[in-house]
Amino acid sequence: xxxxxxxxxxxxxxIILVPAVLTFTxxxxxxxGVGTPMWAxxxxxxxxxxxxxxxxxxxxxxxxxxxFLTVPVCLALVMAAALLMAPKARIVVQSIIFLPRIIAxxxxxxxxxxxxxxxxxxxxxxxxxxxxxxxxxLADPDRSLYAVAAVDIWHWWGFLAVVFLSAMRQISxxxxxxxxxxxxxxxxxxxxxxxxxxxxxxTLMLIxxxxxxxxxxxxxFIVTRGGPAYGSEVLATFxxxxxFFEGDVGQAAAxxxxxxxxxxxxxxxxxxxxITDDAQST
Amino acid sequence: MTMTRRQLVASIPAAALAAGLPRSAYSQDGRxxxxxxxxxANSDGQAALRNDLVEAFNTSQDKYLLQLEVKGAAVNNLxxxxxxxxxxxxxxxxxxxxxLTAIANAGQVLPLDDFAEKYKWKDRFLAPLLNTSVYGGKLxxxxxxxxxxxxxxxxxxxxxxxxxxxTNRQEMEEVADAALAKGIIPFxxxxxxxxxxxxxxxxxxxxxxxxxxxxxxxxxxxxPWTAPxxxxxxELSKAWYNKGYFGKNYFSLTxxxxxxxxxxxxxxxxxxxxxxxxxxxxxxxxxxxVMDVMPTPTLGSAFSGSLVHLACGxxxxxxxxxxxxxxxAAVFEFMLTRKFYETMNRDWPGKWALPVKDLPPDMxxxxxxxxxxxxxxxxxxxxxxxxxxxxxxxxxPGATNSYLIEGIEQVWLNKITADAYLTRxxxxxxxxxxxxxxxxxxxxxx
Numbered sequence: 001x002x003x004x005x006x007x008x009x010x011x012x013x014x015i016i017l018v019p020a021v022l023t024f025t026x027x028x029x030x031x032x033g034v035g036t037p038m039w040a041x042x043x044x045x046x047x048x049x050x051x052x053x054x055x056x057x058x059x060x061x062x063x064x065x066x067x068f069l070t071v072p073v074c075l076a077l078v079m080a081a082a083l084l085m086a087p088k089a090r091i092v093v094q095s096i097i098f099l100p101r102i103i104a105x106x107x108x109x110x111x112x113x114x115x116x117x118x119x120x121x122x123x124x125x126x127x128x129x130x131x132x133x134x135x136x137x138l139a140d141p142d143r144s145l146y147a148v149a150a151v152d153i154w155h156w157w158g159f160l161a162v163v164f165l166s167a168m169r170q171i172s173x174x175x176x177x178x179x180x181x182x183x184x185x186x187x188x189x190x191x192x193x194x195x196x197x198x199x200x201x202x203t204l205m206l207i208x209x210x211x212x213x214x215x216x217x218x219x220x221f222i223v224t225r226g227g228p229a230y231g232s233e234v235l236a237t238f239x240x241x242x243x244f245f246e247g248d249v250g251q252a253a254a255x256x257x258x259x260x261x262x263x264x265x266x267x268x269x270x271x272x273x274x275i276t277d278d279a280q281s282t
Numbered sequence: 283m284t285m286t287r288r289q290l291v292a293s294i295p296a297a298a299l300a301a302g303l304p305r306s307a308y309s310q311d312g313r314x315x316x317x318x319x320x321x322x323a324n325s326d327g328q329a330a331l332r333n334d335l336v337e338a339f340n341t342s343q344d345k346y347l348l349q350l351e352v353k354g355a356a357v358n359n360l361x362x363x364x365x366x367x368x369x370x371x372x373x374x375x376x377x378x379x380x381x382l383t384a385i386a387n388a389g390q391v392l393p394l395d396d397f398a399e400k401y402k403w404k405d406r407f408l409a410p411l412l413n414t415s416v417y418g419g420k421l422x423x424x425x426x427x428x429x430x431x432x433x434x435x436x437x438x439x440x441x442x443x444x445x446x447x448x449t450n451r452q453e454m455e456e457v458a459d460a461a462l463a464k465g466i467i468p469f470x471x472x473x474x475x476x477x478x479x480x481x482x483x484x485x486x487x488x489x490x491x492x493x494x495x496x497x498x499x500x501x502x503x504x505x506p507w508t509a510p511x512x513x514x515x516x517e518l519s520k521a522w523y524n525k526g527y528f529g530k531n532y533f534s535l536t537x538x539x540x541x542x543x544x545x546x547x548x549x550x551x552x553x554x555x556x557x558x559x560x561x562x563x564x565x566x567x568x569x570x571x572v573m574d575v576m577p578t579p580t581l582g583s584a585f586s587g588s589l590v591h592l593a594c595g596x597x598x599x600x601x602x603x604x605x606x607x608x609x610x611a612a613v614f615e616f617m618l619t620r621k622f623y624e625t626m627n628r629d630w631p632g633k634w635a636l637p638v639k640d641l642p643p644d645m646x647x648x649x650x651x652x653x654x655x656x657x658x659x660x661x662x663x664x665x666x667x668x669x670x671x672x673x674x675x676x677x678x679p680g681a682t683n684s685y686l687i688e689g690i691e692q693v694w695l696n697k698i699t700a701d702a703y704l705t706r707x708x709x710x711x712x713x714x715x716x717x718x719x720x721x722x723x724x725x726x727x728x
Contacts, residue, residue: 032680032719033362035388113474119531120539138474139533141695225477228533229691241688244359246681247384247719 020260026253033249044254053230054255057238060145061262064234065213067146069206072153076160077202081190083161084168094165097158105155109222112151113138141231144224148232152219160205167201168194203273210266214259235259307605313347316609317371320350321357321596326562328352330629338625339616346609365390365601372604373613375426375596378676379414379721380683382597386415386422387718391599393420397611406618408665410724411637414594414676417722423597424614428637430577430590430661431486431673434558435551436544437574439466445550449588451491451518451581458527461550470542470549471528472535479537480687481674483519483528485591486553486578489671491515493584497672501723503715507708508701514582516693516700523694533691538563545572553578556661557595559632559654568651575653577660590664592724593673594637620645627654637665668725677721679714682707 027044029037048054079097083090100108116122119136127134137147171194179193195202217236220226226233226241235255243252309315323331331350339348351371353360358377364370365385374391376382385391398404398421404412407425415423440447440457443464448454458468473479489497492511499505500512522528529535529549541558543549545565558564566573577588598617600610616622618638626634628649635658646655664670674683685707692698714720 032384032388034366034384034390117534118474119534136531136534139531141691141697227477227688227691229695229697230688241684245684248681 023253023256026249027257029250031249032247033243037250040250044250048251048254048258053233054235054238056230057226057233057235057255058258060232060234061214061216061259063145064149064216065210067149068153068156068209068213071149072157072160073202073206073209075153075157076164077190077195079157079161080164080168081186081194083165084194085186090165094162098162099158100155101159103155105218106222108151108155109219112154113223117147138224139228141227141229143231144228145220145232148220148223151223152216155219163201163205164198167198171197200277204270207266207270211263214262214266309347311347313345314606314609316346316348316373316606316613318348318350318373318375318610318613319353319357319361319371320375321353321377322355323352324561324563327560327630327633330626330633334622334625334629335617338622339613342616343612346606346612348609348613361385365603368603370601370603372601372606372610374599374601376423376599377596378594379423379597380675380678380680382415382423382599383417383679383719383721385599386417390602391422392602392604392607393422394424394600394611395421397600397607397614401611401615401618403614403618406638408637408639408662410592410665410668410670411594413724414721415597415599423599425594425637426596426598427594427633427635428661428665429556429593429595429632429635429673430670431482431553431555431593432575432590432657433551433578434541434544434554434573434575436547436549436572438572439547439550447576449579450586451579454579454581457550458522458525462526466547467529467543467549468527468551469522469529470540470544470552471532472537472540473532474534475536475538477687478675480690481683482555483553484515484686484690485671485673485675487515487519487581488512488674489591490578490580490589491518491582491584493582494589494671496584498723500711501672501677501720503712503720507711508704511582511584512704513700516690516703518581519690520693520700541565547572555593556632556635556654556657559651559657560630566653568654570653573653575657577664589671590661590669591673592665592670593676595633624649627658635661637662639666672723677723679711679719679721681719682711682714685710 026037028040028042030040030043031037079093083093114121117124117136117138119125119128119139122136124134124136137143175193175197176189179189184192215236216234217240220232220234220237221240224232226237235258239252239255239259241252242248242255307315320331331352336348336350339346357375358381361370361374361376362385365374370390374385376385382391394403403424404421408428411425411428412421414425415421435447439445443460445457445460446453448457461468471479471483492509492515496505496509496511500507500509523532529540529543535543537554538561540549541552541554541564544552558566577590579588580586598614600607604610617634617636623634623636623638624645627646628651631649631651631654646658649655674686678686689698689703689706693700693703711720
């Protein structure tokens with residue numbers, strides 16, 4: 001059996017384990033990325049803890065997680081349930097809502113930045129010309145994180161809806177019909193049949209959302225680069241800035257460790273839930 | 283010949299190993315290959331690189347073959363990784379002395395002193411620029427160009443409104459207020475696509491408010507960044523931002539959009555660099571009937587008149603692992619030829635203005651770009667005489683410079699005070715100075 005697992009194991013060791021161990025090790029060194037690393041003990045973690053930008057970045061990661069655990073999940077669940085009830089519209093609507101997912105992140109980011117939010121060339125500019133006083137949310141440090149989150153939600157929720165729909169389609173039709181015969185309306189069906197029916201998928205997606213939320217980087221880097229005034233800075237942009245602009249790889253590695261810590265916690269919760277489920281089903 | 287599955291599997295690691303080996307140092311015609319990674323280049327720039335550098339060099343001799351790859355904006359990151367892996371190009375181009383410092387300190391590039399001796403580079407380059415690449419008494423790079431911040435302005439707009447060209451802060455603010463009163467943005471500025479615009483502005487504020495002597499002292503560790511002249515500089519930048527001198531959409535506009543505001547008379551002026559001449563999309567033309575340019579006037583009491591800011595936009599070194607250091611040096615020597623200087627500056631103005639003594643900028647006369655010719659001539663004279671300020675991207679060490687760019691947004695948006703900003707900058711600078719990360723300062727006089 002080990003022989004079968006060997007290719008995958010080797011790839012994982014080379015591509016995931018070795019860089020992960022090196023990153024973890026780098027967190028305890030002062031290193032500019034080209035010179036000789038110097039042992040620093042916990043200094044990188046201490047410096048990071050003393051940096052207010054780290055804490056605001058961490059807070060932004062929590063806000064991002066909260067947003068993505070609720071807004072796109074709710075939208076996707078409702079859409080998936082609606083599509084389950086309306087099979088004729090399924091193909092067309094699924095194609096439309098899935099479309100943002102296949103557009104490159106850089107393109108999506110630039111579309112929102114230049115064609116929607118921009119006060120010079122976007123819809124915001126058009127609205128301003130027609131009497132609405134709207135400012136670019138990406139230019140406001142208190143709103144920029146939410147504006148980028150809106151872009152990512154647009155990109156993400158359709159995919160989530162398609163995943164939830166395919167899970168809902170695994171639910172027994174008899175169960176749904178029985179609920180209907182018992183007089184269950186859309187929301188009762190949703191609450192008591194569909195959601196419990198897709199619980200494993202929903203749990204997995206929520207756990208993955210937590211992991212991905214602590215790794216979020218592309219949209220923020222492309223659209224705001226963590227700004228303005230660190231308003232949309234998250235741990236990944238914090239780490240990137242330290243590694244590539246400040247020549248402080250050790251500090252970047254320390255931030256990466258914190259990101260991984262939250263991912264590990266989410267994974268541990270998922271494994272615990274799986275074990276609990278297995279125990280209950282046996 | 284057919285291959286068994288086992289042979290195929292066995293060939294994969296071999297192929298991977300081969301891919302990791304250094305590329306052949308010889309071309310098919312037996313010439314030694316010189317590799318060179320370039321950063322960002324627009325279509326004009328790529329054509330100029332291809333024609334004026336690569337093809338011109340390759341046809342000028344038959345010993346070396348120059349191979350240039352345009353790597354894009356991430357070239358600095360790619361380069362660091364490649365150098366550490368011992369697999370970088372022969373010619374190492376960095377984005378200036380601030381980037382070179384770490385690479386030179388790590389010994390990833392060769393000292394050029396022997397080549398400098400052979401080709402007499404030390405006598406041919408302007409000392410202030412050449413000295414930005416001297417570490418521990420050894421020369422590690424040649425400056426590829428000189429740059430400076432300048433005040434670009436719409437001369438038609440000034441003429442129509444009867445505005446006088448400002449020579450000090452008061453006159454500058456009078457013009458800015460007059461522009462605002464007419465619904466014209468005083469300074470076209472935007473950092474939506476490049477946060478480095480913040481440091482362009484702060485280079486002007488630090489030098490033109492606090493004065494170049496104070497900036498030099500601070501960079502030498504003789505004056506803290508928390509000193510009153512720098513507080514005044516930061517406070518002035520904040521006051522101008524809050525007055526709307528940079529428009530309402532600083533964080534939303536791209537560099538191109540903001541510069542076009544000036545060309546299209548929606549803004550009066552712009553603080554921008556000499557690289558603007560080589561960017562067609564900025565909307566300037568040659569000869570230009572709308573735009574004009576001047577060195578930035580004083581914005582404080584530290585000095586009178588105007589000031590240019592010493593900047594080296596890129597450095598050229600030879601990788602420690604280069605198999606063809608002689609060839610790389612031959613490319614550098616080719617860049618010093620009169621023909622290369624003329625064609626490159628004609629085709630891509632401002633990008634490759636080599637700061638050399640024996641190729642004076644009067645050679646540019648006749649390329650049909652009077653503003654560029656005038657600006658380079660002024661720069662050459664100012665740098666030769668030692669009259670200049672210091673750009674942040676050339677003289678500030680990495681972490682301090684990164685904070686200068688990011689932190690100033692917090693000041694402008696009232697998240698922190700000017701004092702807090704400068705205190706943090708001083709802390710970072712002191713640490714980097716202690717670690718030997720501050721790029722070398724040029725001598726006081728040329």
